[in-house]
Amino acid sequence: MKQFIDLEDIPNVNELIKEAICLKKESLEYQYLGKNKTLGLLFFNSSLRTRLSTQKAAQLLGMETMILNINSDSWGLEFEDGTVMNAKTAEHVKEAAAVISQYVDIMAIRAFPTLNDKEKDEKEQVIRSFQQYATVPIVNMESATAHPLQALADAITITEQKQKPRPKVVLSWAPHPRALPHAVPNSFAKMMQLLDVDFVITHPKGYELNPEITKDTPIEYDQEKALVDADFVYVKNWSSYINYGEIECTDEKWMMTSEKLGEAKFMHCLPVRRNVIVSDEVLDSEQSLVIEQANNRTFSAQVILKNILESL
Amino acid sequence: MKQFIDLEDIPNVNELIKEAICLKKESLEYQYLGKNKTLGLLFFNSSLRTRLSTQKAAQLLGMETMILNINSDSWGLEFEDGTVMNAKTAEHVKEAAAVISQYVDIMAIRAFPTLNDKEKDEKEQVIRSFQQYATVPIVNMESATAHPLQALADAITITEQKQKPRPKVVLSWAPHPRALPHAVPNSFAKMMQLLDVDFVITHPKGYELNPEITKDTPIEYDQEKALVDADFVYVKNWSSYINYGEIECTDEKWMMTSEKLGEAKFMHCLPVRRNVIVSDEVLDSEQSLVIEQANNRTFSAQVILKNILESL
Amino acid sequence: MKQFIDLEDIPNVNELIKEAICLKKESLEYQYLGKNKTLGLLFFNSSLRTRLSTQKAAQLLGMETMILNINSDSWGLEFEDGTVMNAKTAEHVKEAAAVISQYVDIMAIRAFPTLNDKEKDEKEQVIRSFQQYATVPIVNMESATAHPLQALADAITITEQKQKPRPKVVLSWAPHPRALPHAVPNSFAKMMQLLDVDFVITHPKGYELNPEITKDTPIEYDQEKALVDADFVYVKNWSSYINYGEIECTDEKWMMTSEKLGEAKFMHCLPVRRNVIVSDEVLDSEQSLVIEQANNRTFSAQVILKNILESL
Numbered sequence: 001m002k003q004f005i006d007l008e009d010i011p012n013v014n015e016l017i018k019e020a021i022c023l024k025k026e027s028l029e030y031q032y033l034g035k036n037k038t039l040g041l042l043f044f045n046s047s048l049r050t051r052l053s054t055q056k057a058a059q060l061l062g063m064e065t066m067i068l069n070i071n072s073d074s075w076g077l078e079f080e081d082g083t084v085m086n087a088k089t090a091e092h093v094k095e096a097a098a099v100i101s102q103y104v105d106i107m108a109i110r111a112f113p114t115l116n117d118k119e120k121d122e123k124e125q126v127i128r129s130f131q132q133y134a135t136v137p138i139v140n141m142e143s144a145t146a147h148p149l150q151a152l153a154d155a156i157t158i159t160e161q162k163q164k165p166r167p168k169v170v171l172s173w174a175p176h177p178r179a180l181p182h183a184v185p186n187s188f189a190k191m192m193q194l195l196d197v198d199f200v201i202t203h204p205k206g207y208e209l210n211p212e213i214t215k216d217t218p219i220e221y222d223q224e225k226a227l228v229d230a231d232f233v234y235v236k237n238w239s240s241y242i243n244y245g246e247i248e249c250t251d252e253k254w255m256m257t258s259e260k261l262g263e264a265k266f267m268h269c270l271p272v273r274r275n276v277i278v279s280d281e282v283l284d285s286e287q288s289l290v291i292e293q294a295n296n297r298t299f300s301a302q303v304i305l306k307n308i309l310e311s312l
Numbered sequence: 313m314k315q316f317i318d319l320e321d322i323p324n325v326n327e328l329i330k331e332a333i334c335l336k337k338e339s340l341e342y343q344y345l346g347k348n349k350t351l352g353l354l355f356f357n358s359s360l361r362t363r364l365s366t367q368k369a370a371q372l373l374g375m376e377t378m379i380l381n382i383n384s385d386s387w388g389l390e391f392e393d394g395t396v397m398n399a400k401t402a403e404h405v406k407e408a409a410a411v412i413s414q415y416v417d418i419m420a421i422r423a424f425p426t427l428n429d430k431e432k433d434e435k436e437q438v439i440r441s442f443q444q445y446a447t448v449p450i451v452n453m454e455s456a457t458a459h460p461l462q463a464l465a466d467a468i469t470i471t472e473q474k475q476k477p478r479p480k481v482v483l484s485w486a487p488h489p490r491a492l493p494h495a496v497p498n499s500f501a502k503m504m505q506l507l508d509v510d511f512v513i514t515h516p517k518g519y520e521l522n523p524e525i526t527k528d529t530p531i532e533y534d535q536e537k538a539l540v541d542a543d544f545v546y547v548k549n550w551s552s553y554i555n556y557g558e559i560e561c562t563d564e565k566w567m568m569t570s571e572k573l574g575e576a577k578f579m580h581c582l583p584v585r586r587n588v589i590v591s592d593e594v595l596d597s598e599q600s601l602v603i604e605q606a607n608n609r610t611f612s613a614q615v616i617l618k619n620i621l622e623s624l
Numbered sequence: 625m626k627q628f629i630d631l632e633d634i635p636n637v638n639e640l641i642k643e644a645i646c647l648k649k650e651s652l653e654y655q656y657l658g659k660n661k662t663l664g665l666l667f668f669n670s671s672l673r674t675r676l677s678t679q680k681a682a683q684l685l686g687m688e689t690m691i692l693n694i695n696s697d698s699w700g701l702e703f704e705d706g707t708v709m710n711a712k713t714a715e716h717v718k719e720a721a722a723v724i725s726q727y728v729d730i731m732a733i734r735a736f737p738t739l740n741d742k743e744k745d746e747k748e749q750v751i752r753s754f755q756q757y758a759t760v761p762i763v764n765m766e767s768a769t770a771h772p773l774q775a776l777a778d779a780i781t782i783t784e785q786k787q788k789p790r791p792k793v794v795l796s797w798a799p800h801p802r803a804l805p806h807a808v809p810n811s812f813a814k815m816m817q818l819l820d821v822d823f824v825i826t827h828p829k830g831y832e833l834n835p836e837i838t839k840d841t842p843i844e845y846d847q848e849k850a851l852v853d854a855d856f857v858y859v860k861n862w863s864s865y866i867n868y869g870e871i872e873c874t875d876e877k878w879m880m881t882s883e884k885l886g887e888a889k890f891m892h893c894l895p896v897r898r899n900v901i902v903s904d905e906v907l908d909s910e911q912s913l914v915i916e917q918a919n920n921r922t923f924s925a926q927v928i929l930k931n932i933l934e935s936l
Contacts, residue, residue, distance in 0.1 A: 028348055043385075046386055046387060047385065048385075048386040048387060051385060052415040055415075056378070059376045072384060177398045271408075272407065274395065275396040276396060280394060283406070291411060294410075294414060295411075295414040
């Protein structure tokens with residue numbers, strides 16, 4: 001693997017999931033791979049799981065890590081070409097990416113969307129600019145429209161937990177007080193299209209995700225119908241894609257409850273707002289897989305870093 | 313040792329102090345203990361000595377370290393049960409503690425008190441919640457009401473420096489422009505009750521510490537009287553406990569001076585405001601032990617981490 | 625080498641440059657030197673290259689690193705002697721420097737100038753106070769008036785790239801929207817005086833640097849004349865030294881362009897504002913050495929740390 005910008009960079013998803021599940025049992029076996037290699041972690045935004053699990057994965061592989069919180073530690077970065085940089089930004093990504101490439105062997109980047117400039121977000125300006133100007137492999141730690149490390153962890157979790165060859169997986173929208181990105185539902189939807197699952201998306205009208213991503217995935221506006229016979233229910237809020245970044249609905253009846261969940265397993269990428277996205281009862285039950293999903297973030301990051309290290 | 317929330321977690325204080333003093337001479341002898349183990353350091357508040365000495369202690373034991381500045385790097389955490397999380401906090405400690413436990417082998421936490429909600433502070437909501445929901449040992453790097461790593465460093469310092477079998481130790485209040493927590497004086501008082509010392513507390517009326525902590529320690533309101541024949545004088549400001557978090561007195565005459573100190577050794581946990589808490593003359597004299605106290609923070613943290621690593 | 629506060633700490637610059645160029649080819653050969661040694665990096669200001677390249681250099685030498693962002697992680701520091709510390713600052717550098725010295729083997733510090741208090745800046749209060757009260761070697765990661773690690777990286781770059789025994793080097797002022805320090809041009813000027821180069825400084829009238837630093841370096845107010853037959857053109861903004869910290873000129877005609885540059889190599893310490901300091905055309909051309917200068921920051925820091933480690 002030469003980079004990990006999005007799921008398309010994975011040559012064979014099922015093989016990679018198998019490899020991750022093996023790695024989980026022998027997580028220290030590849031420490032030689034990262035010896036004298038450095039992972040740079042660049043954060044334009046907050047992070048808990050991604051920050052810690054990606055560091056942990058690098059350490060398990062014997063790598064050094066260096067963290068840069070771009071906004072607080074460093075300079076405002078410019079991404080537009082040809083600008084006269086006489087305002088806020090002090091350094092162009094052309095220089096930043098080329099320079100950092102000389103200090104690290106792999107560069108992992110987190111950069112959330114603006115949620116008000118759809119075109120810029122869809123161009124994935126931040127991570128694509130780093131990719132263009134860096135001379136080392138880039139790993140996506142959540143970009144404007146994709147969170148492939150999360151989707152890979154989710155796929156590992158479903159693979160480990162499924163009780164039947166082709167489980168039914170439902171992605172169910174939930175209300176949230178703030179406008180949230182599409183990165184997690186986008187990548188989850190793309191990943192489900194790659195697995196042998198029966199996949200349905202349910203959300204209120206107006207919350208359709210980018211149709212180029214959902215493709216022919218069935219969309220069911222009636223949550224109750226969608227949840228029938230579900231094996232895994234992935235709950236997540238996102239803001240409107242059509243009225244880009246807007247909150248169209250905060251209807252509490254979309255919150256996940258034990259009654260609605262039935263016998264299915266509950267999934268969420270975390271952080272999760274209790275009793276807004278999902279009831280305490282669900283999260284505190286044995287049906288919740290959220291802690292195991294977070295655990296698999298380590299092995300999702302480790303399998304990606306391992307494959308990139310092997311290609312260096 | 314299974315955790316280090318407070319001094320009660322130490323089975324035998326005198327043995328532990330001896331072990332720490334030995335460790336100081338052979339600080340690299342136990343690097344095998346921490347191999348492939350990770351210490352997570354979570355900061356809700358600022359830190360200099362604690363941050364660096366605890367990292368240093370982990371590195372001396374061969375551990376990896378990962379640091380999370382909760383407020384700037386991550387999400388606002390919720391600690392109340394049953395809340396509808398539709399306001400500021402984005403993640404519940406239930407998830408955060410369980411998730412981080414999967415990335416680290418030991419979790420160290422710093423979380424200061426509110427100083428306006430006595431009940432919440434006394435419940436030690438932050439560190440106790442992490443303890444409840446974490447699946448790895450917790451180390452207290454200063455909580456709302458206790459700073460046991462500091463008290464252990466102080467006890468090591470007194471043990472190393474004492475010139476007589478049972479020295480007289482005075483904890484003397486000093487003025488300060490801002491309201492400060494009770495964690496340091498609380499833990500120091502508890503520690504002194506465990507050592508073979510003659511211990512007195514002196515402060516203006518109204519500055520009584522929690523009587524459940526000071527127990528039968530003599531309180532002397534006349535600083536001059538309290539200081540007679542002192543061997544060690546530990547100076548520290550704290551806000552009122554009775555009128556919780558208030559500043560009752562800023563009387564400069566409580567500042568420690570060379571004249572008042574006499575032949576005694578001067579102690580303070582740092583940071584210290586010069587010429588407010590204590591005169592330059594005292595701090596710059598050979599009687600000041602503050603730098604050595606800070607040095608012993610490394611070995612206080614190392615002996616605790618060593619004992620926890622041995623129990624894993 | 626016992627410390628690296630400024631270029632005067634280098635016993636023989638040409639030897640050190642040679643050593644750095646060798647180190648670049650065998651950067652992992654000295655990992656034994658830093659084993660069980662710790663570099664503390666203290667930042668009073670933002671940093672990208674310096675932060676990452678100095679960490680990288682330490683890791684190449686087998687050192688552990690600990691980073692402290694003074695303003696966000698820790699307490700406000702006091703540098704004045706004899707102050708009654710009843711206002712903003714919570715800890716005196718006397719304690720901070722002595723304490724941190726106990727946790728690290730070498731202490732690297734970045735502290736920019738005030739640009740409004742010339743006397744304080746010229747006294748180099750921050751780094752000189754740390755030097756005075758620390759008990760471990762200090763490394764300057766850019767202080768109020770000097771950036772010697774940058775100047776060393778620049779000298780390495782010129783030495784590697786020069787096509788003739790005695791190249792002509794021009795330091796050319798450029799406009800900038802904010803008032804910038806003199807540290808980089810100061811150190812570059814001092815370094816050029818130590819190398820076998822034909823060195824000229826060009827800037828608008830009123831932008832004369834400290835004459836105690838420029839000494840008998842020719843100053844040419846006509847940029848075009850200065851640039852004739854140049855082999856290396858180092859472009860940099862700085863604020864007025866005479867009217868300390870003021871912006872006297874923002875004349876765009878001082879921006880570096882391909883036409884003005886001719887056949888010379890372009891140098892800048894980065895971050896650089898495109899189309900303000902220099903045109904895109906220059907930066908994106910093969911004549912630009914800025915990325916290689918940044919690469920040499922690693923080896924400039926490594927050769928300094930190596931020499932200090934050898935002296936411990």
